[in-house]
Amino acid sequence: MGADNRREAEWLDTATKGIRFGPDRAAVRSELAAHLEDKEADFRRIFPDMSPEEARARALEEMGQAEEIGRELGRIHTPWLGYLWTASKWTLGLTLTLALVLWGWRGLSALDTWRMLEEANEGKVPYGALVYEYYLSGDPEAPFPRQEWETEVETGITRTPIRWVEGTETVRAGLYALQVTRGALWQFEGESVEEPGVQSPRYALECELTVTGLPGLSLHPEAAYYISGTDSLGNTYQNTGQGHGTGEPYILAMELEGQGLEQRFRLSVWEVPPEAEWFRLDYDWGGVEWAITVPLKEERT
Amino acid sequence: MKFDKGLIAGSSTLLVLALLEKEDMYGYQMIEALARRSNDAFQMQEGTLYPILHALEKEKYLSSYQQQAPTGRQRKYYRLTKKGKRLLDEKRTEWAAFHKGVEDVLSGGANALSYS
Numbered sequence: 001m002g003a004d005n006r007r008e009a010e011w012l013d014t015a016t017k018g019i020r021f022g023p024d025r026a027a028v029r030s031e032l033a034a035h036l037e038d039k040e041a042d043f044r045r046i047f048p049d050m051s052p053e054e055a056r057a058r059a060l061e062e063m064g065q066a067e068e069i070g071r072e073l074g075r076i077h078t079p080w081l082g083y084l085w086t087a088s089k090w091t092l093g094l095t096l097t098l099a100l101v102l103w104g105w106r107g108l109s110a111l112d113t114w115r116m117l118e119e120a121n122e123g124k125v126p127y128g129a130l131v132y133e134y135y136l137s138g139d140p141e142a143p144f145p146r147q148e149w150e151t152e153v154e155t156g157i158t159r160t161p162i163r164w165v166e167g168t169e170t171v172r173a174g175l176y177a178l179q180v181t182r183g184a185l186w187q188f189e190g191e192s193v194e195e196p197g198v199q200s201p202r203y204a205l206e207c208e209l210t211v212t213g214l215p216g217l218s219l220h221p222e223a224a225y226y227i228s229g230t231d232s233l234g235n236t237y238q239n240t241g242q243g244h245g246t247g248e249p250y251i252l253a254m255e256l257e258g259q260g261l262e263q264r265f266r267l268s269v270w271e272v273p274p275e276a277e278w279f280r281l282d283y284d285w286g287g288v289e290w291a292i293t294v295p296l297k298e299e300r301t
Numbered sequence: 302m303k304f305d306k307g308l309i310a311g312s313s314t315l316l317v318l319a320l321l322e323k324e325d326m327y328g329y330q331m332i333e334a335l336a337r338r339s340n341d342a343f344q345m346q347e348g349t350l351y352p353i354l355h356a357l358e359k360e361k362y363l364s365s366y367q368q369q370a371p372t373g374r375q376r377k378y379y380r381l382t383k384k385g386k387r388l389l390d391e392k393r394t395e396w397a398a399f400h401k402g403v404e405d406v407l408s409g410g411a412n413a414l415s416y417s
Contacts, residue, residue: 015348027377028351028355030375031328031351031377032348032351034327034328034329034374034375034376034377035328035329035332035347035348035351037374038329039329039347062346062347063346063347063348064346064347064348064349065346065348066348068349069348069349069351069352072349072352073351073352073355075352076352076355076356076359077355204373252373252374252375254367254369254375255367268373270373
């Protein structure tokens, strides 16, 4: 890890060390890291001659004192709710109550990459990316188009699936069961609007993890930030909490819409090499351990 | 112009709630909007926004959700709840009264104490 990445990691560690419940700490760390990334990208956009290291250093300066922020966050994020969730694993009565309340629970919506996967049989699929108009137009009043997910603006990026994920066996862990149900290793080509100059092609694995279990006993959405990985070439990938904002490869876990006893997560991993033949997900947190090996097939069956 | 820290701290809740009144936003977006809408008069230490947001969310004045940015990164968006809207209205009224009070004193106006 370079000196700048280390400084950033130290800042994030200090700003979140007061948050005692692990999943909360990981989630807040991820949020602050995303802010830093946006700030750095902005500096490089406004000052094209600025190096990434300088952009990172200036972004950190403008974030403020990590100790002070850490004290405030620690005061706000009390751990007792998180421990209550952990304790509820052993409380059947509470679980049944939660099951009744949460039966119709809906999670979060997501960009429909599964539709892209279905369409990919025909070859290259245009990758629509929302363009933040105010970045391009310079008009400070241009609206953020983030609510218009149906409107995709064509960019120069195309994505092609080069390896396929077609479902793994079901793994049992704790009081829930997991399976990776679908996905692909994608090749991205073209220049990103938000990251001009980033080398092409790039590769990312996206797969859907389906978790079945009673509400309160299943994989907590923020515990998904603890999923790390390894590929068949020996490369390792940190979990979201550890890796986000460090520049090292990591697994980005995002909760998707679930229903009833089933929760779904999309796991995205940049820079998985195209020659990887399998990818293993590893989880070890809160006394629960599991691992799933995901074959990456060259041919779709 | 740099404002007294106390002035900014006292109004930060009002500012955050007001930003979210018309649209949901994520943290960095709020910092940008604050600077833009105030013509750079308000430029806070950016990390200090998050304890404010998290405290408001904890008290249910805000709710939040994750949405993926085109780069694949997750962003946490905040939304004003009905309870938050009521707080915003109260804070606005409070601010208007405070502002008027200060103006009256500064201008030595009709409501200012005077001895003749």
